[in-house]
Every structure is written in structure tokens, then in C-alpha cells.
Amino acid sequence: MNLRIRRDENGNPKKSPFSVQMDLSKFNSAMFEKATDEEKSQQDVMSESTTFFKDGMRKLFKNPLAVGSIIVLSLILLIIIFAPLFVPYRYEEILSVNGVRDKGAKNLAPFTYSKLEQQYIEAGGTRFPHIFGTDEQCRDYFIRVIYGTRVSLVVGFFASIIVLIIGMLYGSISGYLGGKVDLVMMRIVDIIYSLPDMLIIILLSVVLQTILQFTPGSFLDSLGTNMISLFIVFGLLYWVGMARLIRGQILSIKQNEYILAAKSIGAPTGRIITRHILPNCLSVIIISTALQIPSAIFTESYLSFVGLGVQAPMPSLGSLANSARGGLQSNSYKLLFPALMICLIVLSFNLLGDGLRDAFDPKLRK
Amino acid sequence: MTSTPLIEVKNLKQYFPIKTGLFKTEYLKAVDDVSFSIDEGETLGLVGESGCGKTTVGRTLLRLYEPTAGEVLFHGVPVTKNNIHGMRQKMQMVFQDPYSSLDPRMTVEDIIGEPLDVHHLYSNKSERREKILTLMEYVGLNAEHATRYAHEFSGGQRQRIGIARALAVNPKFIVCDEPVSALDVSIQAQVINMFEELQEKLGVAYLFIAHDLLVVHHISKRIAVMYLGKIVETGTADDVNYTPIHPYTESLMSAVPIPDPDYTRSRHRIVLQGDVPSPLRMPSGCPFRTRCRYACAQCAKEMPPLTDRGNGHMVACWVK
Ligand SMILES: Nc1ncnc2c1ncn2[C@@H]1O[C@H](COP(=O)(O)OP(=O)(O)OP(=O)(O)O)[C@@H](O)[C@H]1O
Ligand code: SF4
Ligand SMILES: [Mg+2]
Numbered sequence: 134m135n136l137r138i139r140r141d142e143n144g145n146p147k148k149s150p151f152s153v154q155m156d157l158s159k160f161n162s163a164m165f166e167k168a169t170d171e172e173k174s175q176q177d178v179m180s181e182s183t184t185f186f187k188d189g190m191r192k193l194f195k196n197p198l199a200v201g202s203i204i205v206l207s208l209i210l211l212i213i214i215f216a217p218l219f220v221p222y223r224y225e226e227i228l229s230v231n232g233v234r235d236k237g238a239k240n241l242a243p244f245t246y247s248k249l250e251q252q253y254i255e256a257g258g259t260r261f262p263h264i265f266g267t268d269e270q271c272r273d274y275f276i277r278v279i280y281g282t283r284v285s286l287v288v289g290f291f292a293s294i295i296v297l298i299i300g301m302l303y304g305s306i307s308g309y310l311g312g313k314v315d316l317v318m319m320r321i322v323d324i325i326y327s328l329p330d331m332l333i334i335i336l337l338s339v340v341l342q343t344i345l346q347f348t349p350g351s352f353l354d355s356l357g358t359n360m361i362s363l364f365i366v367f368g369l370l371y372w373v374g375m376a377r378l379i380r381g382q383i384l385s386i387k388q389n390e391y392i393l394a395a396k397s398i399g400a401p402t403g404r405i406i407t408r409h410i411l412p413n414c415l416s417v418i419i420i421s422t423a424l425q426i427p428s429a430i431f432t433e434s435y436l437s438f439v440g441l442g443v444q445a446p447m448p449s450l451g452s453l454a455n456s457a458r459g460g461l462q463s464n465s466y467k468l469l470f471p472a473l474m475i476c477l478i479v480l481s482f483n484l485l486g487d488g489l490r491d492a493f494d495p496k497l498r499k
Numbered sequence: 500m501t502s503t504p505l506i507e508v509k510n511l512k513q514y515f516p517i518k519t520g521l522f523k524t525e526y527l528k529a530v531d532d533v534s535f536s537i538d539e540g541e542t543l544g545l546v547g548e549s550g551c552g553k554t555t556v557g558r559t560l561l562r563l564y565e566p567t568a569g570e571v572l573f574h575g576v577p578v579t580k581n582n583i584h585g586m587r588q589k590m591q592m593v594f595q596d597p598y599s600s601l602d603p604r605m606t607v608e609d610i611i612g613e614p615l616d617v618h619h620l621y622s623n624k625s626e627r628r629e630k631i632l633t634l635m636e637y638v639g640l641n642a643e644h645a646t647r648y649a650h651e652f653s654g655g656q657r658q659r660i661g662i663a664r665a666l667a668v669n670p671k672f673i674v675c676d677e678p679v680s681a682l683d684v685s686i687q688a689q690v691i692n693m694f695e696e697l698q699e700k701l702g703v704a705y706l707f708i709a710h711d712l713l714v715v716h717h718i719s720k721r722i723a724v725m726y727l728g729k730i731v732e733t734g735t736a737d738d739v740n741y742t743p744i745h746p747y748t749e750s751l752m753s754a755v756p757i758p759d760p761d762y763t764r765s766r767h768r769i770v771l772q773g774d775v776p777s778p779l780r781m782p783s784g785c786p787f788r789t790r791c792r793y794a795c796a797q798c799a800k801e802m803p804p805l806t807d808r809g810n811g812h813m814v815a816c817w818v819k
Contacts, residue, residue, distance in 0.1 A: 390600035397563055398614040398664065399587035408613075412604040 189416070192492035199488025202481035209478065213283045221261050222273035224280040225446040230260075234271075240464050241267040265470050269460065278470050281448040286478070288360070288449070289430035292367040296429075297422050299368060300375025307376070308383030309406065319380070322373045330370055334432070337369070338362045338441040359444050363433060371429070378421055382414035389413075416493035424486035427479040434475050450475045503575040504536035505704050506560075506590075506672055511569035513552075513559045517779065527778050529555040531728040532569070539671065540698065542705040544719030544736065546712055546751070548775060552728040553708045554595060557674040560706070561592055573672075588618055591665035592674045595708075597657035597681055601649035607660055608645040611635065614667040634663040637700075639693060655686035659693070666697070674706045679714060691718055712751060716740050724748045727778060727786040730805065734812035744814040746791050785817070793818040 193199050222228070228238040230249045238247035243266045250260050265274040307318040341362035386392065387410070395405050430450075436442040437451025445452070450471040457467035513530040529552040537543045545553050559566045562583050571578045578586050594600035601610055611631050614620070621627040632642050638659040649657060658678055665673050675694065679687040691714060697703065709715045715722055716736050723733040724745065732745040743749045750769040773790045776782055782789050788798040797817045805813040 390594045390596055391602040393558070393563055394592070394594055394600050394661070394664070395602075395613065397561055397587065397592045398668070399584050399617050400613065401617075404617070409602050409604075413602070 189489075189493040193488055196488045196491060198484045199492075202484040202488070205477060205481045206485065209282065209474075209481075210286075213279050213286070216279050217276065220273070220276050220279075222276045224272070224277050224448055226272060228267065228271045228273065236271070238263075238267050238271045240269050240460060242464075243466065266464075266466070268456070268467065274467065274470070277448045277453060278450075278474060281450045281453045281471060282474055282478070284443055284447060284449040285430050285433055285451070285475070288363060288433045288443075289426045289478075292364060292371070292429035292433070293422050293425040295364060295368045296372045296375050296425055297418065299372035301379055301418065303372065304376035304379030305383055305406070305410075308380035308387070309410070311384070311387075315380070319377075322376055325370065325373045326377075328370070331435075333370060334366045334436065335439070335441060337366050338436065341365060359436075359442055363436060363442065367429060367432075371425075371432075375421060375425070378417065379414060382417050383410055386410050386413050416489075420486055420489045420493060423482060423489055427482035427486075430475070430482075431479055502538075503572075505539045505541075505574060506537040506706070507572040507575070508536065508556075508560060509534050509570050509572070511556065511559060511571065512567040513555050513564055514567045519779070525779055528728050528781065529778065530559060533725075533728070533730050534569075535723055535730065535733065537672070537704050537706060540702045540704055541721070542698065542707050542719040544715030544722040545706060545708045545725060546710060546715050546722060547725035549710060550775065550778070551725045552778075553710075553725060554676050555728075556725070557592060557676050557706060557708055561587075561590055561674060563592075588668040589670050590672045590674070591668060591670040593658070593661050593665050593676060593678045595676045595678070595680065597654050597661060600661055601657055603648065603650050606646050606648055607635070607640070607652075610649065610660055611663045611667055614664060618668055620668065630667070634667055637666060637697065638663045653686075654682050655690060658682060658690055662693070662697075666701070666703075669701075670703060672704045672706070674708070676708045677710065678707075680709065680711070687714065694718060712740065724751070727775065727781060729786055729802075729815070731787065731815045732813065733805070734808075735810065738810060738812045742812075744808055744812070744819050745787075745816050746793055746819060747787050785815075 228235045228247075230253050233249070235247050235249045237249055241247060241263055243264060244262050245266065246254065246260060246263070254260050263273050263275065265278060268274050268277065303318065303322075307315045338359065342358050345358045345361055392405060392409055395409055400408070433442055433449060434451030434454070437449045438455045440452075440455065442451050443449045453471035454468055454475070457464070457471065461468060511530055511533045512528070514526040514528050516524045517527050519525045531552075533556055535543060545556065547553055555564065558564050560571055562571075562578060562580070565580075573586060573589060576582070578590075605613075608628070608631055611634055612627055615627055615630060621630060628645075631645065635642060635645065640656065640659055640663065644652070644656075649660065652660065658681075662678070678694070679690050682690060694705065694707075695718060698705065705718075707715060707718055719736050721734065722736050722739040723730050724739065724747065725731070726747050732739060732743065732748045739748060740752060743752045750771050753769045769792075771790050776786070776789055782799075784800050785791070785794070785798040785803055788794040791798065793816075795818060801817075803815045803817045805815045808814055
């Protein structure tokens, strides 16, 4: 056979002008270097083994907003835990000097003293400064804000836990059983979802206040009916979102072949739920709980603001903001402190929740 | 051949109820009256288009789905709801998708160890670990990989993990559901060779599901061809491959590239007309008649039975 290869003037085979083949004549062996064994082994090395949790945490700490909110929240926590140890006033204490009621200590500006206190200091006594001033009932405002924050955080935290427990149980039963059970359970959720929540909360709080009577001096009584009704309201209304979320998660996890694989090796149902389904929706549970806390704090503040929250003299951020409304023109800073605190807490939790979602949500992972 | 086969599937049916209206439920006949048997240490290849019910055959066989009708015998013993837990030690499955079939929250060690845990196949921790490492060696995984998570592995390695998990209970029979379809061609060959080596070493039987005829021909002694939930042709791998009889198999084979120029020249490609009918609206009589070149009046009336064309080559067709 006569093969004709067209050659150029140097005798190299001529390439078609459209060929993308590399022109090897431009290279010679001196231009290449053998890969060292080290370089070769680098190809085999996999990235460092990380657990899901470690990997998520690493990502979380790379997110400046999330780190910022962790710092802010830790600071707030430290302050509300330790500040009452240093501040010699109690939140319900009406200021007095040497056992004499200090009538002049009303609506003091931050870091100022009343006349009586000044006389006392001049006489050689020491008096702890009123960091945020005082309110119109002559109580130290700083310690009231601290306690208000405590109350709000506790309410937010426990309300979220109530929501989490009810929502998780309901959602996982509905999602795992599926079929008709799921259908009925989800219609109930739909009904609760369609109720106007603020209206129901207000109605419930009013009704519960008249129904709930606790023996005076008991733990429940010291919590106050409003607080109890607040938790009941959360337990009744707010779990539906969590239940829906967890049901959806379980439904989608159930579709995965690894669940079928677990069945095919003979794993019993209990093992499948605890070993395969729950660990795989744990991140979503954590994220939505973190996002639930600010929403609970917000609701608590709102209810306290309209007078349905915690009972006086117990402060909460919402009720503090409410009572600051009166002297808005003269002492506007009194609204500023609780309002700022609410903003800081809610914002930090929201940013932290978002950070957690970015770090742990498998759908966003590569 | 009078000895009882390892696996015998008799008239297996799997109908999925599908809600087509508010109060209307239709049945999707994913597997309709399928029978076959597999001897010890043998491989039966199961081929067919996507959606023809291959996976459903495998899963119903292992009772991952409750069969609508029919029975499965293991060594002549019917597999039932009551004895399935013990049977799971003898029959295992390798899944189609190496990505979703491994729990992302478990280490390789725990994935392979789970069957051991479930069936209490070890007396102490070190024995468990030893068994796991042996299994990993079988499938060509590095011992260092034991503490890693599944998401850190490539598709081929993940499929090896899945195979090690199936082997953990020392089964006699494994359903391999398109174990290589999701892998690169270069890795497919490695994994298929591994399946063959394991079969030689351990004497397991396979139901090897695939849609790639070359792969199935390479690994199996006998092949069954499925179309819309029914087996339309079965016989030795060579018979089905080189002398296909059923018009559907014929068209499948004509599309396979064969590295023999003389042979290729003597064939012509048969391109099928039309689409696969919806399994909800199956044609009457022969399911293939809407796309068949030879269809006649008889085909629309009655489903052709599988008849022997010599040497155990069974075909379900009226005309051919
Ligand atoms: N759990 C189920 N419920 C309802 N229908 C199903 C279910 N599983 C499978 N099907 C239907 O049964 C038919 C057969 O599906 P199957 O997964 O067995 O096909 P296949 O041959 O394995 O396809 P592929 O090659 O794509 O894996 C399809 O029409 C599918 O939609
Ligand atoms: S029975 Fe009829 S329609 Fe079916 S494959 Fe044979 S010739 Fe075609
Ligand atoms: Mg399949």
C-alpha cells in the first residue's frame, strides 16, 4: 500500500491547519523532568480525614459573622451570669441609703448619684455606680436589664426545647410511618399553621391567666402565670414548623439507598432510626433550634411589651422596653438599653443559625 | 441436572399501587410473572432497558419489597417474612448507586461492620476489627481507610465498600444491581474482575443486573432479557448474544459494537421505532408488540409463553 504523508520542509509530517494536535517537534526530552516518588505519592494522599462534626466546626469558625455572634453571645452570657455577683443591688430593690429610702434616686442618668448618695460618698462611704442609671421607681436599671436578659434568654431557650421535643416526636412519627397516619397528622399541622398566631397567643394568655392558679410560694407560682402560659402557647403553637421540617427531612432520608441497604443486611427498625435516620437529620435539628431561640425571645418580648409577658416586679427585656415608653422624651436611653439587648441577642442567634446552616447543611456541602 | 438450584424464583410479581386520581388507584406492574433459577456459584445476567424492572426483581427477591405474588426458594426452602432475617445472612445485595447507598455519617469500618453487628458475628472488638480488615483486603481497600468517611472516597472505592458490606455475612448469593453503571469505564473493568475473583474464591452466586450487554456477557454464564417487567428471552450467554431469537433481544444485540469486522458486516443495526410504553398502560398481548417489526394479529391477543428453542434457550414470541 502506498501511504502518502505530506511533509513540510523539515521532513516532519504536515498538520492539517485545523488540527488541534500538539506539535511535538517543539519539545524535546530535555524539557521534561521525571516526577519524583514524593510527587507521585502526593497523588495518592487523600485529604485529611475529618468527621462530619469537625469539618462543620472548622467551616463555622471560618465564618466571621458566626464567630462574631458566638463572641457576642458568650460575652452576654458571662455578663448575665457574673454581673449580679458584683452589683450589690437586687432587681426588685428600691434604693435606700443607710436604711433610709432614697427618694431622690429616681430616673437617674447613667453613672450619676442622687443627692443622698453623694452626701454618703462625701462622708467616706462607697457606693456602687448606677451603670445604666435608675428607673422611675428608684431601682438600679443595670441590674434590671441584666435580669431581663436572663429571663428572656431562659424563656427563649426553654421554649425552643419544648418546640424541639414536641416537633421532633411528632415529625419523626409522621415521617417514618408515612401513609395515612402521615396524612392525618399533617392535616392537623396545617390547621394549627393556619391559625393567626398572635391573636391566639393573646387570647390564650388572657384565658390561661384566669384558669391557672398555683399554690402561693410554689415554684410554678414564682415563675408566674404569664410565664407558664407563655410556655404553653409555645408548646401548642410553635412546634408545627419544627414538626414539618423534621418530617420532610425524614421523608427525604428514607429515600436514600443506605436505608434500604441497612434493611437488606437485616437491621431492625429501631437501629435504622437511631443509627441512620436521626444522625442524618441532626444538623437540621440543631440549626433550626438555633433559629428558634431568637424567634421565641422575640415573641416573649412582644408579649411582655403588650403586658402579657412576665409578672412585675420580674423584668424581661420586653417589659423593660414597655415601661421605658413612659419617659421616652426625657429618658430615652432607658428604651435604648433593653432594645439594644434584644437586637444583639436576636441578631447574634440568627447569624449563628445561618452560620450553622452553611457549615452543616449537607445540601450546601461539596 | 437434578440437584436443587440455589435460588429459584417462581412467578414473581410486584405491582406498585399508584394513585392516579383522588380515589383511583392503578397498579404499576413493575415485575410481572418472572421465573428463573440460579445454581450455586453461578452468575445469571439480567439485562433490559432502564425502567424495565430489573432493580425491582432484585429487591423483591430479597424481600426489600413485599412481593404481590410468587415465591422465592433458597435451596428449596421458601423465603418468607418469618425466616427472612436468617436468610439475609445468605442473600445480599450490592446497590446501583455507590453514592447514596453508603451512610455519609458512618466510617468505612462501621459500614462494613454493621452486618456483623446485626447478626452478632463476632465475640469481641478485636475479632470484629480483624474481620473488617480481612473484608477490606478482599475488595482491595487499604487498611488505613477504615476510619474514613464514605464521602471521602471515589465511586469505584465506594462500590468496593458496598461489596465488602455485602460479603461481611459470608453470603451464598448476591444481587449485584448495576454495580458498575455509575463508574468510569476504566474502573468498571477493575470492579468486574474483582467480582469474578471473589466468585472463584468464595463460590458465591450472582444475579448480575446491567444494561450493558458486553459487561453481562463477560461475567455471566446465562443471560435473561427483560422487557416491561417480563422475561422475554433467556439462555446461555453465547446463545443469547450470538443467536438472539426474540425481536427485542435482536435489536439490543445489533446495537452492541463487536470488535470483529467480518461479523459486523454481516449484521445490520435494527433501530427500534417508538418509545417504551408506560408500565401503567401496558399493551395487550405481547408487551413488545408496539415496537415490533414482526407483530401480527396473534401478538395483540395473547401474551406469548416462554418456549424452549433447544439447549435451554427460552423465548417468548409467537412469530420467531
Ligand atoms: N417503590 C416504587 N413505587 C412505585 N413504582 C416503582 C417503585 N420502584 C420502581 N417503580 C417503578 O417500577 C418500574 C421499574 O423500575 P426499576 O427501578 O425496577 O427499573 P430498572 O430496570 O432497575 O431501571 P434502571 O436501569 O433505570 O435502574 C419503573 O417504572 C419505576 O418507576
Ligand atoms: S410476540 Fe409478536 S409482538 Fe411480541 S415479540 Fe414476537 S412477534 Fe413481536
Ligand atoms: Mg435499577
